[in-house]
Amino acid sequence: MIFYLLLLILLINFSNCTNNLIYSITSNNLPSEGQIINIINPINNDILFNKTIVLGCVINGIASIDESEMTATVLCDYRDLIMINLNNGEFKVIGSVYSLLPTFASKMQQFIYSDNMIYLPVSTKNIDNLSLFSYNFNSNTFFVNLLSTKDYNYTVDGTSIGGFDYNINKMYILYSSDRNNSNSNLISFSVDDISNTLTTYESIENLNTWLVQLLFTNNQGDLYALYGNPETLSFEVCLFKLQSPLQNNSCSYVFSIPISQVNVSFSYLHAFLNEEKQQFTIVLLGENNSIQFNTYFISNFTIVNQYNINNIWGNSNIEQTTYFYS
Numbered sequence: 001m002i003f004y005l006l007l008l009i010l011l012i013n014f015s016n017c018t019n020n021l022i023y024s025i026t027s028n029n030l031p032s033e034g035q036i037i038n039i040i041n042p043i044n045n046d047i048l049f050n051k052t053i054v055l056g057c058v059i060n061g062i063a064s065i066d067e068s069e070m071t072a073t074v075l076c077d078y079r080d081l082i083m084i085n086l087n088n089g090e091f092k093v094i095g096s097v098y099s100l101l102p103t104f105a106s107k108m109q110q111f112i113y114s115d116n117m118i119y120l121p122v123s124t125k126n127i128d129n130l131s132l133f134s135y136n137f138n139s140n141t142f143f144v145n146l147l148s149t150k151d152y153n154y155t156v157d158g159t160s161i162g163g164f165d166y167n168i169n170k171m172y173i174l175y176s177s178d179r180n181n182s183n184s185n186l187i188s189f190s191v192d193d194i195s196n197t198l199t200t201y202e203s204i205e206n207l208n209t210w211l212v213q214l215l216f217t218n219n220q221g222d223l224y225a226l227y228g229n230p231e232t233l234s235f236e237v238c239l240f241k242l243q244s245p246l247q248n249n250s251c252s253y254v255f256s257i258p259i260s261q262v263n264v265s266f267s268y269l270h271a272f273l274n275e276e277k278q279q280f281t282i283v284l285l286g287e288n289n290s291i292q293f294n295t296y297f298i299s300n301f302t303i304v305n306q307y308n309i310n311n312i313w314g315n316s317n318i319e320q321t322t323y324f325y326s
């Protein structure tokens with residue numbers, strides 16, 4: 001009896017600290033080889049789940065993970081929204097759209113997922129325009145918005161990165177300015193009324209979009225960028241100061257995280273936001289072939305936790321991309 005009581009308490013405790021688990025989905029470019037899902041307890045390096053599932057498509061990223069239901073929702077082949085049961089690997093398609101295929105350069109992008117919508121800034125070879133792909137899995141429809149940029153040239157494709165203020169459905173897209181490589185431009189708009197709210201802020205100095213890993217907002221709506229700085233060998237966070245579309249726009253340094261390498265060549269996303277969007281995690285190569293997960297509060301940039309776990313993913317398998325979540 002007491003034993004069962006203890007077991008029950010253990011189980012309750014375990015489900016209470018599911019927040020501390022690390023989820024990884026490794027996406028194989030060959031759908032027939034399957035998509036690999038791992039769940040790891042970073043405290044003791046225990047692999048709690050390791051399963052290869054054949055979805056018949058290639059996962060493009062994790063939309064969300066519901067830890068109470070133990071399900072992962074992923075976008076597959078830029079077409080299907082699929083819910084995977086993380087207890088047994090069973091899955092079902094919960095939405096499907098007919099869409100164009102985006103063209104990217106090498107920079108990995110994380111799409112924005114909110115209210116059954118997926119937003120993805122991409123290039124469709126439009127000089128002077130960026131394209132925003134919107135997937136609506138409520139109505140199973142797909143839409144492309146052309147966003148006028150004044151100086152965007154698709155030949156410098158792959159350098160845009162999106163951010164989202166989940167409190168007010170406001171989207172930001174940072175892209176490299178064609179006029180000056182060391183500067184960036186920023187588009188902002190409300191996804192509910194794009195044409196009336198579109199604003200472009202030009203010439204944000206000394207922000208090279210190639211090095212930017214993440215755009216995020218705090219609860220007050222302040223916009224930040226996380227980027228690798230090869231000169232100081234650190235990841236840095238800057239706060240956007242946006243004044244007028246044409247001038248005096250900047251992103252000022254606020255915080256720095258020393259690292260041993262800036263552009264590690266592994267095929268993971270280097271940073272991601274957690275489910276509540278109030279923390280971000282930076283993924284780095286640690287010592288002894290370990291992978292380090294450093295999670296910070298967005299509100300004050302203090303560290304939430306830091307874990308070093310065994311590298312079970314390999315370093316630079318270009319046939320695969322690993323998406324993390326924690």
Ligand SMILES: *[C@@H]1O[C@H](CO)[C@@H](O)[C@H](O)[C@H]1NC(C)=O
Nearest residue numbers: 038047049050051052312313
């Ligand atoms: C996961 O399972 C596969 C197939 O059973 C195995 O080859 C692989 O080594 C396992 N991975 C880990 C990290 O244990």
Ligand SMILES: *[C@@H]1O[C@H](CO)[C@@H](O)[C@H](O)[C@H]1NC(C)=O
Nearest residue numbers: 126127128129145146147148
């Ligand atoms: C760019 O988008 C605008 C509408 O936002 C459109 O009028 C224009 O034709 C587009 N340019 C190109 C080159 O497609």
Ligand SMILES: *[C@@H]1O[C@H](CO)[C@@H](O)[C@H](O)[C@H]1NC(C)=O
Nearest residue numbers: 127128152153154155156178
């Ligand atoms: C786009 O960029 C390429 C390479 O930098 C350049 O050769 C081309 O002239 C540019 N096109 C426009 C329309 O600016």
Ligand SMILES: *[C@@H]1O[C@H](CO)[C@@H](O)[C@H](O)[C@H]1NC(C)=O
Nearest residue numbers: 179180181182183204205206
């Ligand atoms: C590009 O912008 C930087 C400031 O960010 C400035 O120092 C540099 O002179 C500019 N280069 C050109 C070609 O305008």
Ligand SMILES: *[C@@H]1O[C@H](CO)[C@@H](O)[C@H](O)[C@H]1NC(C)=O
Nearest residue numbers: 242243244245246247248249
């Ligand atoms: C931009 O900054 C310059 C000097 O730093 C100042 O003279 C100018 O008024 C500012 N412009 C705007 C629109 O704030």
Ligand SMILES: *[C@@H]1O[C@H](CO)[C@@H](O)[C@H](O)[C@H]1NC(C)=O
Nearest residue numbers: 229230231261262263264265
């Ligand atoms: C970053 O990666 C590029 C391309 O892989 C490489 O040429 C460059 O040397 C790397 N820089 C650093 C600081 O590692």
Ligand SMILES: *[C@@H]1O[C@H](CO)[C@@H](O)[C@H](O)[C@H]1NC(C)=O
Nearest residue numbers: 286287288289290292308309
């Ligand atoms: C890495 O491995 C070396 C040799 O096995 C060991 O001395 C060192 O403490 C390890 N470092 C960490 C951070 O585990």
Ligand SMILES: *[C@@H]1O[C@H](CO)[C@@H](O)[C@H](O)[C@H]1NC(C)=O
Nearest residue numbers: 278297298299300301302303
């Ligand atoms: C930082 O913010 C988090 C939540 O936003 C809070 O729990 C934590 O106590 C804060 N830490 C410090 C040192 O202020």
